[in-house]
Amino acid sequence: MKRHTAFLAYIFFALTFTLTACKKDEVEPVGANDKNNLTLEFDNRAGAQKLALATTSYKNGSGEEFTVTTFNYFISNVALKKSDGTIVKFPNQYFLIRQADEKTLTPVLKDVPAGDYKEITFLIGVDSTKSVSNIAERTGVLDETSYGTDNMYWAWNSGYIFLKFEGTSPVAPANSAGVKAFQLHIGGFGGRTAVTPNNLRTVTLSLPQQATVRKSIAPTIHLVSDITRVFDGVNKISLSATNMVHNPKDASPIADNYKNMFIVDHVHND
């Protein structure tokens, strides 16, 4: 009986080894003109929890409770670096990630050349060139009328709001409607007429496993962004002291924090 079990175990391991070995050999070769989509998945969380709007109360590093009613940010100027060091850029593509709208959480980069990618770079916000460009060139998510009541634009001088984080907290002062609310609006590309701080932040992350774009493989880079990092990073932001941010100067310490809120959790190569 024992021998029988050992034999079965041997078969099992042999089979597992063969299958694993096969799988490795099966990765399709890179065709010179092959292209495919690559999806970026933005998985917003609060610490270890999935971010839920309005319903759930979270706590920041200062021990302050808060709920989230709006969490939006622009992602642009994506670049992917291959394992051989080649960089593929995706200029003139702007994505608005809105927690309230699930389909915005997984933007797709189209026509990505086949290859093995090991690093991703992106800008949080809208670059200065685009910010000052003619309104006819600011279409899609950059069209100020496209996001309904989620105003993501400062009409005065400083352009787009790069990240909008709103919610309620018992430590925030009551507004005219009696709601203890906070509004953190982060923008400022440097200014059109007046000089303002530049709150554009670039994020570069190496991938825990390579994204293998092939004719038959359209990978997904699954990023996790932790909203509590907006408060707790290189700067300590307390909602009792900082609950209304509406200008680039006040926004800089927050931009320095959220620059580090992203990690690449894993890559799907299928």
Ligand SMILES: [Cu+2]
């Ligand atoms: Cu995933």
